[in-house]
Amino acid sequence: MTRISLKQTCLGIASVAVSLFLVSCTSSANNRFWGRTVAPTDNVLRYISGSEPESLDPAFGTGQPEARVYMALYEGLLEYHPKTMEPIPAIAESWEINEDGTEYLFHLRKNAKFSNGDPITAKDFVYTFRRSLSPELASRNANLGYYIKYAEAYNSGSRFVRDTNGQFLLKKDLVKEGGSETVESNHETQGVVTEFHKFIDSPERLTVKADEKERAKQLEADPKLKAAVEGKELVPVRDEDIGVEAVDDYTLRIKLYQPAPYFIQLLPHQLFRVVHQPSIENFGKNWMRVGNIVTSGAFKLSVHRPYDELVVVKDPNYWDAANVKLDAIEFYPLEESTTMMNLYKGGRADAVYNHIVPPAWLDEIRPFKAEYMDHPEAANEYYSLSVKKPPMDNLKVRQALSLAINREALAQFRKTPKPLSNFTPDGIFPKYDEARKKVFGEKLKAENITVEEWSKQRLFDPEKARKLMTEAGFPVQKAGNGWSCPTFPVDKVTLNYNTAESNKAIAEFNQAQWKQNLGITIPIKNMEWKTFLPFRAGVQYQGMARNAWSADYMDPFTFLNLFYSPQNDGATGFWDPKYDALLDSANKELDSQKRLEMLATAEFQVLQEQLVIPLVTQATNWMKKPYVKGLYPNPGTLHAWKFVYIERDPNKWDVNAENIMKDEDPKVEEQINRVKATMIAQR
Amino acid sequence: MLSYIIRRLLIIIPMALLVVTVTWVLIRMAPGNFYSSEKKLPAAVEANIKKKYGLDKPVIQQYGIMMWNIVRGDFGDSLKYEGQSVNEIIRRHFPYSATIGVLAYILALILGLAAGIVAALKQNSAFDYGSMSLAMLGLSVPNFVIGPILVLIFSLWLYIFPPARWGGISSIILPVITLGAIYAAYIARLTRAGMLEVMRSDYIRTARAKGLSEWKVLLKHAVRGGLIPVVSFTGPALAALLAGTVVVERVFAIPGLGNIFIQSVLNRDEPLILGIVAFLSILIMIFNLLVDVSYAFLDPRIRYE
Numbered sequence: 004m005t006r007i008s009l010k011q012t013c014l015g016i017a018s019v020a021v022s023l024f025l026v027s028c029t030s031s032a033n034n035r036f037w038g039r040t041v042a043p044t045d046n047v048l049r050y051i052s053g054s055e056p057e058s059l060d061p062a063f064g065t066g067q068p069e070a071r072v073y074m075a076l077y078e079g080l081l082e083y084h085p086k087t088m089e090p091i092p093a094i095a096e097s098w099e100i101n102e103d104g105t106e107y108l109f110h111l112r113k114n115a116k117f118s119n120g121d122p123i124t125a126k127d128f129v130y131t132f133r134r135s136l137s138p139e140l141a142s143r144n145a146n147l148g149y150y151i152k153y154a155e156a157y158n159s160g161s162r163f164v165r166d167t168n169g170q171f172l173l174k175k176d177l178v179k180e181g182g183s184e185t186v187e188s189n190h191e192t193q194g195v196v197t198e199f200h201k202f203i204d205s206p207e208r209l210t211v212k213a214d215e216k217e218r219a220k221q222l223e224a225d226p227k228l229k230a231a232v233e234g235k236e237l238v239p240v241r242d243e244d245i246g247v248e249a250v251d252d253y254t255l256r257i258k259l260y261q262p263a264p265y266f267i268q269l270l271p272h273q274l275f276r277v278v279h280q281p282s283i284e285n286f287g288k289n290w291m292r293v294g295n296i297v298t299s300g301a302f303k304l305s306v307h308r309p310y311d312e313l314v315v316v317k318d319p320n321y322w323d324a325a326n327v328k329l330d331a332i333e334f335y336p337l338e339e340s341t342t343m344m345n346l347y348k349g350g351r352a353d354a355v356y357n358h359i360v361p362p363a364w365l366d367e368i369r370p371f372k373a374e375y376m377d378h379p380e381a382a383n384e385y386y387s388l389s390v391k392k393p394p395m396d397n398l399k400v401r402q403a404l405s406l407a408i409n410r411e412a413l414a415q416f417r418k419t420p421k422p423l424s425n426f427t428p429d430g431i432f433p434k435y436d437e438a439r440k441k442v443f444g445e446k447l448k449a450e451n452i453t454v455e456e457w458s459k460q461r462l463f464d465p466e467k468a469r470k471l472m473t474e475a476g477f478p479v480q481k482a483g484n485g486w487s488c489p490t491f492p493v494d495k496v497t498l499n500y501n502t503a504e505s506n507k508a509i510a511e512f513n514q515a516q517w518k519q520n521l522g523i524t525i526p527i528k529n530m531e532w533k534t535f536l537p538f539r540a541g542v543q544y545q546g547m548a549r550n551a552w553s554a555d556y557m558d559p560f561t562f563l564n565l566f567y568s569p570q571n572d573g574a575t576g577f578w579d580p581k582y583d584a585l586l587d588s589a590n591k592e593l594d595s596q597k598r599l600e601m602l603a604t605a606e607f608q609v610l611q612e613q614l615v616i617p618l619v620t621q622a623t624n625w626m627k628k629p630y631v632k633g634l635y636p637n638p639g640t641l642h643a644w645k646f647v648y649i650e651r652d653p654n655k656w657d658v659n660a661e662n663i664m665k666d667e668d669p670k671v672e673e674q675i676n677r678v679k680a681t682m683i684a685q686r
Numbered sequence: 687m688l689s690y691i692i693r694r695l696l697i698i699i700p701m702a703l704l705v706v707t708v709t710w711v712l713i714r715m716a717p718g719n720f721y722s723s724e725k726k727l728p729a730a731v732e733a734n735i736k737k738k739y740g741l742d743k744p745v746i747q748q749y750g751i752m753m754w755n756i757v758r759g760d761f762g763d764s765l766k767y768e769g770q771s772v773n774e775i776i777r778r779h780f781p782y783s784a785t786i787g788v789l790a791y792i793l794a795l796i797l798g799l800a801a802g803i804v805a806a807l808k809q810n811s812a813f814d815y816g817s818m819s820l821a822m823l824g825l826s827v828p829n830f831v832i833g834p835i836l837v838l839i840f841s842l843w844l845y846i847f848p849p850a851r852w853g854g855i856s857s858i859i860l861p862v863i864t865l866g867a868i869y870a871a872y873i874a875r876l877t878r879a880g881m882l883e884v885m886r887s888d889y890i891r892t893a894r895a896k897g898l899s900e901w902k903v904l905l906k907h908a909v910r911g912g913l914i915p916v917v918s919f920t921g922p923a924l925a926a927l928l929a930g931t932v933v934v935e936r937v938f939a940i941p942g943l944g945n946i947f948i949q950s951v952l953n954r955d956e957p958l959i960l961g962i963v964a965f966l967s968i969l970i971m972i973f974n975l976l977v978d979v980s981y982a983f984l985d986p987r988i989r990y991e
Binding site for chain 1: 722729735945
């Protein structure tokens with residue numbers, strides 16, 4: 004009887020496994036493309052879109068996976084430019100903005116239709132805006148519409164105050180505000196004057212809180228206000244009070260309570276994409292189901308199997324249907340990046356969404372230049388600092404910790420991101436980058452240093468870090484080959500991050516940097532995401548907390564806003580009324596270049612006070628097959644699907660994705676120019 | 687026997703409600719909530735959400751409303767997936783998990799029983815060592831390793847099966863093998879051990895002494911007794927398989943209940959968590975009952991009053 008020992012069996016299996024692995028490493032590198040690359044015979048894009056959408060209601064879903072599906076199903080006044088994400092005309096052909104930037108007049112195209120053939124008119128937009136902002140819908144994005152006059156008051160259920168003569172109390176008579184004062188109506192009106200316009204253009208009314216307890220608190224804090232409101236009638240702010248008006252069927256007017264130059268950038272956002280009133284009212288909570296749903300975008304819903312696939316097909320009723328090149332898009336909602344990569348490699352998906360290629364795979368993927376997208380994203384990653392708690396309340400400690408990190412090395416280690424010494428990501432807002440250079444240059448003149456040198460030093464300067472730490476009262480001494488800083492209170496500083504392999508790797512990298520360059524071993528601690536959120540937001544942490552932000556709209560304000568108002572998202576404990584006032588006045592500035600310079604001044608303050616430790620600008624990090632055209636690595640990875648097409652001629656396939664943003668695809672450019680033509684003609 | 691079954695069935699409902707209550711307390715103790723995200727919400731928006739979902743009511747009242755609805759079989763709507771009821775989500779995704787699970791278990795039974803019985807009969811043979819080594823390997827290599835290796839070979843080199851996603855028979859072969867492997871290994875070892883023990887027992891000797899053919903001894907007497915460990919394993923194993931397995935569902939992108947369950951916890955989707963927990967606990971209790979009942983048929987020494 005022959006006996007095979009356990010050892011022999013194991014050895015055999017192990018050797019087979021190793022040889023299989025080796026074959027896998029060598030087999031793909033010889034090909035021009037990664038994995039199976041065969042252009043489909045039909046015009047169907049198979050796209051991996053991220054988690055299962057929370058909802059198909061554009062007012063409801065907040066994430067990017069939802070946004071990508073909404074961009075196929077719904078259209079708004081404006082759409083994102085496929086490359087830059089600047090707003091381009093969609094259902095609005097053209098628009099006018101009054102000189103103080105508070106009033107917008109949109110001219111809608113007359114041939115826009117819902118998927119059931121109903122025309123899309125200004126009234127549908129009024130309905131959409133009112134619905135998105137209604138307290139009953141409780142949209143988590145509602146605050147994006149707060150710039151619209153009385154939108155916040157309506158969404159928070161506030162009350163107007165009416166005296167016995169039927170006159171409403173005005174805000175300017177009773178509320179003193181730090182920086183922002185109400186805008187007076189000393190401008191010319193856009194479009195015809197209507198009754199509603201007279202109301203919405205009149206001085207802003209006073210509003211008080213709806214909840215009795217909170218109202219009492221509000222009035223208690225301001226005796227003058229209390230006296231004025233006492234005995235007066237409280238009138239709820241209704242949906243028809245918000246500053247959105249259908250002047251006629253194809254003219255929509257929006258009134259803001261104060262200038263917000265980035266408001267136009269916000270309008271392609273899902274919250275403002277138009278929905279169909281009759282079907283929503285008819286079907287109630289089931290309106291989003293296949294068969295019931297009526298949409299406004301270039302595609303309409305055909306199949307929805309949650310967690311499996313969501314298929315949209317070209318909508319013949321769409322106003323620009325003749326120029327929609329895809330017949331259908333299959334969205335695959337997946338969670339596991341390896342699975343996505345397998346589907347992509349196996350030729351069963353044509354493109355994946357951002358941040359999908361795992362760092363360990365990058366060396367293999369990067370050579371496939373036609374497919375790999377590595378462009379900067381409108382997103383940063385940083386550590387928030389608890390600036391009100393010792394020892395982080397000491398500016399020098401914060402600066403030392405920041406300077407002790409070698410960001411170039413960090414970026415190389417992580418393979419995709421770019422090192423960041425500023426707070427607003429570099430290379431996303433070109434005009435702002437210029438303004439920043441100018442403003443920082445002026446500020447730094449006194450210190451006799453150029454912006455370039457200063458930025459370079461901020462990326463990594465261990466010498467200065469040790470000096471600052473010593474000056475802060477925690478002397479850094481030479482200890483053998485390294486450094487030690489025995490007096491630094493490591494029990495009071497922890498680096499907290501939300502559980503994820505990548506966050507852990509970065510935390511460990513930075514921990515090693517501090518150890519190496521300052522001789523300080525800072526403890527690191529991970530937390531489950533939903534546990535981490537309130538912990539960070541409430542600045543319950545001591546020391547540092549991982550943070551990241553991706554732009555809501557294409558304006559640097561979306562980043563600088565993180566330190567605005569006492570309840571800001573920066574999660575540092577910082578609040579400075581002067582900073583708020585600076586941002587307010589920047590947003591009132593009509594000269595856009597001057598405005599950007601004011602914003603840069605604000606950013607300089609954030610950097611000088613070292614509220615956070617900036618780490619990197621994120622990279623988009625995704626892949627698409629070379630035959631998918633019109634799909635660009637824009638800063639938000641949000642794609643206007645009607646520009647996408649399948650190219651069957653391999654000679655016209657993408658060769659190098661690095662040039663994809665510069666190269667002009669005649670097919671796509673022609674389409675963009677045609678869409679934009681109306682906008683230019685009417686200006 | 688019948689009264690025993692009825693008693694066991696009756697206890698399932700209060701047990702499930704108890705499990706739901708404990709789970710509810712645990713969810714409420716966990717920090718965070720379903721609407722929290724990177725972006726902090728303004729107070730007004732948060733107040734609107736709380737009002738919409740009844741979270742502004744006193745906690746006891748919230749518990750009362752929830753329990754009252756659950757007793758009537760209504761777990762409410764998911765908080766994460768707007769407009770979808772929990773019952774609908776479970777109904778929709780359970781069949782995927784159950785299909786993969788049942789097929790994997792059938793595969794495991796066929797492979798495991800065959801290997802186990804033969805190994806026991808031919809103890810210390812090359813087959814015995816070979817199959818048991820393989821079983822050991824199957825037990826110790828986790829399915830998140832087996833799955834990707836299968837994908838690599840069959841999907842990315844040979845392009846035979848799709849690497850992931852649901853759709854047709856070809857798409858379920860790899861997940862079924864991945865999922866079944868570990869169970870096959872376990873069953874093989876249990877069967878072998880059970881059979882070895884039974885084959886040495888007195889009643890087998892008696893059967894042989896009566897002059898029964900070796901086949902009859904094996905099939906009529908030995909296998910029945912030797913299978914008891916496998917049967918006790920089957921109850922919880924099948925319940926777990928039906929409920930969906932997170933790893934395989936994620937690796938192969940199968941829209942099953944296991945992945946949804948994990949997501950619901952990460953999303954703090956309270957009604958969905960409670961619904962799935964209640965469903966799973968009932969499933970497990972029923973399977974345990976089936977196992978206990980089947981003992982009576984397999985082993986004449988076991989009687990239920």
